[in-house]
Amino acid sequence: MSARSVIVPRVERGQPVVTGIAISFIGYTSTFAAVLAGLRAVGATPAEATSGLVALCASLGLVSLVLSRRFRMPITAAWSTPGAAVLVSAGVVDGGWPAAVGGFLLAGALVALTGLWPRLGALVASIPAPIAQAMLAGVLLALCLMPVKGLASHPWQVAPILLTWVIVTVTAPRWAIPAAFGATVVVVCVLAVRGDGLHGPWLPYLTLTAPGLSWAAIAGIGLPLYVVTMAAQNVPGVAIMSSFGYHVPWRATMGVTGLGSMLAAPFGGHAVNLAAISAALPASPQAHPDPARRWLSSQAFGITYLGIAAGTTALLSFLAVAPPEVIGTVAGLGLLGTLVHALTSAVAGPGGPHPPGEQTASVVTFLVAASGTTLAGVSSAFWALVAGLLMRRLLRPAATSEP
Template identity: 45%
Template sequence: MSSARSQPVVAGIVAALVGFAGSFAIVLAGLHAVGASNAQASSGLLVLSVAMGVTGIALSFHYKMPLSMAWSTPGAALLVAAGPVSGGYPAALGAFVLAGVLIVVAGLWRPLTRAIVAIPGPIASGLMAGVLLPICLQPVHAVVEVPKLGIPTVVVWLVLWRVARRWAVPGALAAAAIAVAIDPVAGGPSAHLLPQLTFVTPTLHLGTLLGVGLPLFIVTMVSQNVAGMSVLAAHGYAAPMRPVLVTTGAATVVGAPMGGHGINLAAITAALAAGPEAGPDRSRRWIAAVSAGAVYLVLGPAAGLATALLAASPPVLIEAVAGLALLGTLGAALRAATDDEQQREPAIITFVVCASGVTALGISAPFWGLVAGLLLLAVQRGRYRRLPVLRSRRDTARTP
């Protein structure tokens, strides 16, 4: 196979390997945070990998576009920030179902998509930054709490970040795995090397639906689907929004009882399949997304091994790797949240409330952060609208 013809295949393999190795720790940490056992977290990772592979291959082949799929990394970070939820793990699965249903509705009913897109960018970025901050603090905690494991992990990440940035997170993960193999956690929970599908009937708990399901839908749409569409558009592809949303939303609903929190259009790795790395011929770059989907199908059975690594590691170490992976995303979110001077305060309020981790009325912080930011924005806009009226009244009063 010539270099030009093999380039899309190689690009897809690299995108899948980087995507999986760079963020599976976040997915496992998120599922554990909302109450999943090792077996249930392994099942979730397997289901997500298979769903990403199948939907990515099917959509890319049908539309001849590089429609790469990914699990919702911001959604997994949201689960870490939410922590234990009211109603336990079954209620978290119910929130996954709600998020999937809303994505399907967004694909079929344009007003819902427009409503999500209409959320001011700074507030959406403040929500994302608030969700990411607690995770991005974990490398600091790991260095202090487990220095023999945390320091080598951070040092390897730093070196690779300087010389081969794309491989910094996979390299840090490899360093963590080697450190854990040398000094595993004594008495840690066991995990099967081969993943096993577990089925748990989702339950509906209002607080968890509002505190996890609704924010999960919003961050997945804004940070993944809308961002993925933008990446594709920047490379000259008009992605079919309705089929993508309906397909990924339906796959999320089907996978939720087995632990799949959400799949969506890839955003971070989308550029690898849609850009020049996938070859000079744009009409053949869809092969890269198909190649990536095939790799995800192969990586799915590695979910058990990944969970076994987590079981042998201090939780703070795995969350530290996840935090290193999300530092760039946090920086971009903070910059976007503070760029607009008029909307800076509502965005900061959203960020602060989300990062606080508070739970009120059984509803977790991300929901309240979004409410607080939108409320302050509404008050601010109302004040700005009244200012011309107040000024005109003062001017009239001063007229002799």
């Protein structure tokens, strides 16, 4: 037997493991700051936000392990990054943090119910994609502006992060956000040395919050969180898996991810769902030449996230040395790609630009969502959907009558 025939299979055996570990770290470093910003925006204390992030890491790790092993598919879970943007837009609602936790529970229950009741999924699917994407773009805008605001308020801390991101975006785009996170770690180290050192807990912990609920939490957090999680995560995630030949069992995945969200919610986790963009790598030949072996990458992914959950508290205690705007810079950079996709989808489709009437409705949706305005105690994300659907209805006759 030649050396080549021995070495190649060994490389292939390790390929799924390396892929799973890589995508877990890329996903975490790219968006964890956005999740923290969202949890803090709806009233979580630093301890409660840390607990929420730990719970999300543990829950999505377990969900990935369960689904990939049960169905022998490279199914990976993620937290809802668009959902975190919804939280930033919502702000503190009537009832405070307990009501926000109640909104998280409601969104998770609706996802689980979607698997059992197809009509609910059909109702979400009936929301026009341009309107849903315009709402998502609007709530993302505040987070994506953080690098600009951070540079204005803390230029010497933020500039190295932005410069690193620009250089790596040009040379190796996939690693741009992890590189920016690495630059952030260096900045924090310098601040710690020049300041009074590091403080805070280092061992992982969970903080239990008794959920409450209010009309503002239902309309401003629960429903928008459910809509963007389904429209921007679960539905695209299933489609991406299908493009690689994997037919994800809808009922089971919605049930497990919904249950995962509900288990994480009392500890501050906002939503667990199917991975969307990051789902492509474990499902592709890059994970393993044999499609039947790629599910091992999701196993490695899940185990890695359980390890990340154990180290998250220490990481956040370390990062707490830096001003919030410095960490927010990484969040904004990590969401730029999602913002570009949402804006593009809001005004154009595969066949070209949408009709002027639909574009106007999308722009109205975007502006209302981006305004951050609270009306009757309900956040702008809800009112953006209402305004967009109303404008689309009013302008549809004009749009359809055009030549």
